[in-house]
């Protein structure tokens with residue numbers, strides 16, 4: 001089958017052809033770790049996880065390298081560190097904030113069913129030249145200066161946008177238009193108002209590294225140019241991220257990487273996911289509709305959140321609503337009721353699901369097809385019906401769904417666990433009554449029903465106790 005992907009740079013859907021099928025290479029901009037991730041942050045993580053799964057399916061698990069960075073140097077992190085850990089030296093306080101937040105992020109996206117990327121480099125490990133010789137930010141900046149693409153001014157090293165004839169190609173912004181819109185004399189030290197920071201000096205209260213330009217810290221964009229080159233080479237296959245990153249972040253990544261390495265491209269496919277709104281409004285703390293992944297996971301199983309995300313094509317905007325979340329939770333519940341605890345994911349994925357996903361990740365089409373597969377099982381019986389259920393499971397796993405057994409799923413469903421207490425107590429009372437009248441068939445049936453809910457019961461002389469199985 002063919003994989004076709006929409007490329008933001010050429011503005012067309014093209015057949016995906018990797019530079020090297022034995023090592024397909026993808027880079028996605030990761031989180032800045034200073035606070036809980038919100039549901040909008042989850043969108044690129046889930047979308048590119050589906051692409052990662054498709055690439056692994058097509059080229060083999062060992063033949064795909066997926067790099068997603070962790071931005072652990074940023075002024076927002078410094079502010080948070082000073083605020084949360086006022087007693088600690090700055091470097092230790094920063095480490096506390098970034099470690100804690102990175103761990104939270106991992107727990108969140110694991111619960112959303114996302115595979116870990118092949119490598120997750122941290123920006124602070126790539127500022128200075130490295131013992132292993134992998135690309136680093138200081139060396140890249142030196143190369144840009146040596147090639148006439150960057151200059152030192154006013155305590156900064158700046159990228160000279162006019163040194164690159166096709167700067168602005170990704171976002172479609174022309175330099176003259178940017179100039180016309182720029183406020184005059186904001187940055188008098190810049191040759192061009194659009195020139196952006198590669199390196200800036202740090203005060204004593206800011207994190208810093210010794211460099212040829214003094215003790216300072218990198219600009220945001222240069223870290224992705226360094227870390228992608230470190231693991232994927234100077235030119236690689238796919239670069240992804242949210243629509244909001246096209247300008248300035250990705251535009252500037254392209255400028256840095258191409259000009260430092262003298263290449264015609266940084267990545268061959270640039271992919272961007274659309275925006276996410278909550279209940280019809282842009283998410284913001286002041287509107288009170290700012291939802292973290294963690295808060296949602298307190299109320300919903302990760303798979304319901306994931307299905308809710310994938311119901312919309314990744315390039316379209318999503319309106320995240322409670323109503324659609326409830327619908328999608330019911331869909332996941334019903335699928336798990338169908339596949340039950342069968343752990344055998346044998347047989348191939350459904351051809352239609354594959355070709356829909358191969359068409360620029362048409363996840364909504366694939367989900368519609370999964371519903372049709374689920375409905376078709378009633379036309380079969382015996383082994384044929386078991387096969388249909390397995391096809392449903394194997395196909396859904398391509399979307400990162402239905403990878404568990406029903407019992408495991410129920411355990412991750414906060415609603416089921418919350419409801420369980422009353423239901424469990426009532427079932428236990430029924431079971432005690434059944435045992436008293438020696439109806440062991442019924443008492444066993446109730447025990448199985450509880451087991452399916454993830455509840456383990458223990459009988460003893462003192463009576464019956466129960467717990468959620470782990």
Ligand SMILES: [Zn+2]
Pocket residue numbers: 028029030224249253
């Ligand atoms: Zn980036």
